[in-house]
Amino acid sequence: MISVAINGYGTIGKRVADAVAAQDDMKVVGVSKTKPDFEARVAVEKGYDLYISIPEREKLFDEAGIPVSGTVEDMLEEADIVVDATPEGIGAKNLEMYRKKGIKAIFQGGEKHDAIGLSFNSFANYEDSLGAEYTRVVSCNTTGLCRTLKPIDDLCGIKKVRAVMVRRGADPVQVGKGPINAIVPNPPTVPSHHGPDLKTVMKGVNIHTVALLVPTTLMHQHNIMVELEDPVDADEIKARLDETTRVMLVRTSEGLASTAEIMEYAKELGRSRNDLFEIPVWEESINVVDGELFYMQAVHQESDAVPESVDAIRALLEVEDDNMKSIRKTNRAMGIL
Ligand code: NAD
Structure with missing residues (x-):
């Protein structure tokens, strides 16, 4: 079972979390938020462990009555791989933290290709990311x-x-x-x-x-x-x-x-x-x-690239060498036509 952390639980991150949770070879070990807003509350209600990216804000989460399991760095300790779905430009800054932790990471299309070094699409170049440390799902x-x-x-x-x-x-x-x-x-x-x-x-x-x-x-x-x-x-x-x-x-x-x-x-x-x-x-x-x-x-900009993030996890961890096998597995779990 692959343990996946989702850093940035917004439009893309919450969808990737649910898509990962639907797979039978992966589980979500945590999701992260910067603010104790409705998304943070719903994440906890759905059963995701919530971690915070700005440790000084823990008191705000306490005051809002939203339980926190630790910081993003703590979340990374629990995971085999992280899907970074933070806003444009922040993912590239997080790369240094992932490198220090020695954890593989998948970024989103808001990051520049050159900042990550490799880009991903399940159909066009799945094999380029096999075993790589980092890749970026295109926009x-x-x-x-x-x-x-x-x-x-x-x-x-x-x-x-x-x-x-x-x-x-x-x-x-x-x-x-x-x-x-x-x-x-x-x-x-x-x-x-x-x-x-x-x-x-x-x-x-x-x-x-x-x-x-x-x-x-x-x-x-x-x-x-x-x-x-x-x-x-x-x-x-x-x-x-x-x-x-x-x-x-x-x-x-x-x-x-x-x-x-x-x-x-x-x-x-x-x-x-x-x-x-x-x-x-x-x-x-x-x-x-x-x-x-x-x-x-x-x-549909909010969701079309989400199955690609799931396939990218299998490519980076080399648990599936054949792109079509990963695509079919992801599709079945997500009910894709
Ligand atoms: P979003 O603003 O909806 O969500 C980002 C989340 O990250 C928020 O929950 C925010 O609180 C959190 N966050 C902010 N700073 C953080 C930090 N330092 N550490 C951890 N979390 C932090 O953004 P989004 O639309 O989901 O976009 C995420 C990425 O996906 C971007 O690269 C974007 O370009 C890309 N993307 C977006 C869309 C789209 O249509 N929304 C489509 C494809 C790709």
Whole structure:
């Protein structure tokens, strides 16, 4: 049984904790919080041991009546591996602590590839992380690109990708973030960082991306154009994406015409927190014109990369050398379609 610590129990950390707890070869030895807020209280109610990242704040947890099992350093003593889900930039600072403790660590997409030295996607480069000390699960957007571009590359080769990434302005809980009434080129420089990020896991792919923020919290949406090496028709692409795990074809004709309706579908599936780990691709959007493939997809930013964090644990600890075996195990435990 692999003992996993989750450092940073926020949007990503709480989902990774539940995904780890659902596996039969892993257990959560603790989660960490900086503040005695509702998430800290719920973590304890769910049965997770709670550790604090700022020891001077122990009194605040005492006053709030939230029991604490120790500090993050104490939590690391209990664990074989740590999943760091702290806010962007803090993970890289924590690396020194993990190195001193001699513990393997998995970081999230907010960290820079260069700060960690290795990036991870279950389909594109699982084997690169086998036995490594540290790896970084690429961001929600990059995971979304990888999930569909990798099977397309395997099917017919990719000459060139261009993608327009329509990004949610904030996560649902981020009440202070926007925009609330604007479309913002973000980053304003072209191409955006998403293409280079994909190359950290799909090496050699020729991709350029542009991105903008819009006033929505539900999902990201991607518009993807791919020049193909070998001629294939739209039906072959549909068939390949349909059989690819962690990808799902959705149909406007069935009422799944928007990110709002797709999130409603996730609720209908009875998923915890309405999560959609799979990448939905609009079937009607898939078309090949003059050897160029067009398609549109969405990304549930809060959850799509969570199964990848679980697979990364097996890769770093070398308990499973075959990526598809880990993917199937993770999927079964998380109810992924
Ligand atoms: P979040 O703010 O929701 O959660 C971060 C948690 O870490 C909070 O509970 C916070 O209290 C805690 N924390 C803060 N400082 C800490 C410290 N020094 N030590 C321990 N814990 C600390 O952030 P998030 O959205 O879950 O993002 C976490 C990482 O995942 C980032 O790298 C982010 O870029 C990446 N990511 C986020 C999303 C998303 O859409 N939210 C998607 C994919 C990847």
